Amino acid sequence: MLDQILRNNKKLKVSKSKRGPWKIESSSTAKNTRNFIREIIENIKVEPNPDKPLISLTIGDPTVYGNLKASNETIEAVIRAAEQGAHNGYAPAVGYHNAREAVADYLSQDGAEYSFQDIILCSGCSSSLEMCITVLADPLKGQNILVPRPGFPIYRTLAESIGVKVKYYNLIPEKDWEIDLEHLESLIDDNTAALILNNPSNPCGSVYSEYHLRRILEVAYNYQIPVIADEIYDRIVFPGNKFVSVASLNSRVPTLVCGGLAKRFLVPGWRVGWVAIHDQMGAFDCEVRQGLVKLSQRTIGCNTLIQGALPCILKNSPQNFFDNLIDTLMSNAKICFDILETAQGIIPYKPQGTMYMMVEIELEKFPEFDDGLKFGQKLVEEESVFCLPGECFEIPGFMRLVLTIPQELMEEACERIVDFCNRHYLF
Known part of the structure; x- marks a missing residue:
C-alpha cells in the first residue's frame, strides 16, 4: 500500500509555468493593527544632547529606574509558589479557582460585590481590554x-485591529479632565456597542468624583450601552481624592471592569490582569459571560506561577507599601507642577492620582514649532528630556510626563524643560 502511494506521488508534477514569486499576504487583522505611540516615537529622529544624560519621561513602567520595587511580601509569595511546584502546569483558561476568588475579594469593597465566577484572569490588563x-x-x-x-x-489599537470603529469623546482640561457629557451623548448611535471609561486616567492623572461617574453612567443607562471600565490605576489616588469603582454605584449598567497587578503592585512584566463582571441586570448572562470564557481559551490563561502567588499578594501586601508609592508619586507631581509653573508658554495640570501629568504647550507662543512633535524633538535634541507628545493620545499641543522616576531626576528634567521653554518663548 505504501509503495503504491509513493509511486502515485512520483507522478504528480507542479507546472512551473503557473508559479511565480512567493507572495503571502498578512491577514486584515495584522494589517489593521497599529501601535500609535510607536509610530509617533519612531518619527522623532534626533539625538539627545551628548553633554546631558537622557532623562526619559515616556514609558508608564514604574520599574525602569529601579527606585520603585515590588513589596517583599509580593516577592516572597512568588518564591513560595515556585517552591511548592504546584503551579507549573496548565490552569483553567479563566484562571485557578482560588486566584479568582482572591481577586473577587480584593475588588469587593465600597458596596461592590463579586464572586469567583465573575472573575476571568488574563495576560495583563491589555489582554482584558x-x-x-x-x-x-x-x-x-x-x-x-x-x-x-x-x-x-x-483602545484604538485593539478595536481597529478587528475592524471595530472608534469614536472619541472629549475630556475637559479645565474641569480636571471630566468628560464632556454633551459631546459624549452626541456620538451615540444605534451601532454603539460599548463605552470605555478610564478612571483613574492615563494620560491625564484625573480621578473622577462619584457625582461625575453617576452622570456618565446615567447616559450609558439611558442608551443601554454597556461600560468597559479600565481601572488598572485603582486606588492610586492622592490625598483629597477618592477612587470610586463604577461597580460600587449600583447603576444598573452592565459593566466589565479591567484591572491587574501591573501598576499598583509594581510588576507590569508579570502579565496578570483580570476582567471582573458586574451585572446586576443579568444582561451578560445569555452570551457575554460564555463569550468571555471562549475568548480566554484562545490563550489558555495567564501566568500560572503568579496565579499561585496571587492570593498571598492581594491579601498580605502591607498598606505602608501602597502609602509609600502614593507619597513618591505625589511628591514628584508637586515637584513637577511647582517647577513647570514657572516656565513661560506651558501650563501644567495638577494630577489627582496615577503616575502621569499632562502639560499644555501654548504653541502660538513658540512659533518656530509647527506642532507638539517638533517641540518634543527639539526638547530631546537640546535638553535630553524625552516626553510623549499629546499626539500619542489624540490631543495635539500637550505632552505627558511620567512621575515614577527618582526625585533628583524629576527635578533635573523639569528644570531643563523650564530652561528650554524660556529660551524659545517669543511673546
Missing part, C-alpha cells in the same frame, strides 16, 4: 465603541 472589546463589539455589524480623548491609544 482586548477580550472586553472583542466580546461586546462586532465588526460585521459595523459597530463602534466610545473612547476618551485624550486617552490611552491601546
